[in-house]
Amino acid sequence: MENPETMSEPSSHSVLIEHLGGALVPVRRLAPPWRRLLGWLLVVVAVALALFAHYGPDDMLQRWTAAPELGWAGFGAALTAICAAWAALGLSVPGRRALWAWLPLPGALLWIGASGLGCLRVWFTPDPQVAALQQSVDCLVFIIGLSVPLSALLILLVRRACPLRPVLTAVMIGLASAAASACLLEIGHAEASAATDLLTHALAVALVVAVNAAMGGRLLSRA
């Protein structure tokens, strides 16, 4: 039996519904966020393996032994990247709460806090080798350069969905890409954390997030 309310709808709705019904074809359901996240993380892991093959793990482990907070900063960056990517992929599905955007916060706090501790260590014990200006610029280029393909991949994964909050989703994509890049930087990063280094990383992350919010938001706003 037809819904009486439906029967009284304006004919324009009925025409549209009939048209959409005629255009209906079976669809392949969007993969759940965890599976899309896994796909993105596989690319990140592939880049990490390539960097390990080039630099080797020894330098990184020695540095982490000498300054454990650098290891914690790397772990925080990795956690931020995973949580932000998860939030971006989750927000791209209609009906998911915007509160998911807070998910990367604990990882980000660990990342920032541990990096800040590294700066304090350099301040009080000026023995470790700290980054020169040129090396800081290299870090900036590395983070931004690697963030571009990682962001592009996430945008591709999100565009197949329906991001109803495009700017917030793009911010999460930028944060995930920048955090992943900063984490990967740890593999070949030969210097201890200094204030200039931390500032450079923060600048790179802010740039990546801002560019994603400006451009990614537009790319995703078709939803």
Next chain:
Amino acid sequence: MPCSLTTTGTMVFDDAPPCRVSDPHMPVESNVASESPSQRRTAWMVAAQAGDRRAYERLLADSIALIRATARRCGVAPDHVDDVVQETLLTVHRVRHTFDPTRTYDTWLAAIANRRAIDALRRRGRRDRREVHDEFALERHPDGDDASAAAERAQGARRLHLAIAELPPGQREAVEQLGLRERSLPEVAESTGRRTGALKVNLHRALKTLRERFHGES
């Protein structure tokens, strides 16, 4: 704030618990009696994802009331609600592959309808900012052809004709022939039998008299 209403009047937010999902290959009507409207719509959507046109059309028709409720709740003006309905239905069609059967259709639909309602409100806000209110426009940009301006011009013309009529005959003749009828000096000289120099002097004096009269009054 994201908001949604179902036809049963229950508020459903996007953290609603997952509902039971029917088998997409099962006929849509087979278990309708035991399902709530929300579960029924979820089952229809699952069937629509598999290509069931009948379930899809019933689902879309059933969704209109939900979309309207969401649009009204978001503050969309009544004359724009149907626009929101149509845009939401189009979006539903375009992104139907994003529906996750482990969650409710109503939550999914409400999020889309909520976004389309916000889009409609933003469009309206932009249009209101771009367009000037009529009274304000009239005040700032008065129309030169309105009724009061026309009446003023007619009154000015009458005063000018009266002033010309009161001029001495020689000056009045010069103004009428040279100024108003725009005839040339030789033509007027020939028709009136006056010398061109005298006509020029009469015209000059007439204009001076008129200027003094009107400027003196203003």
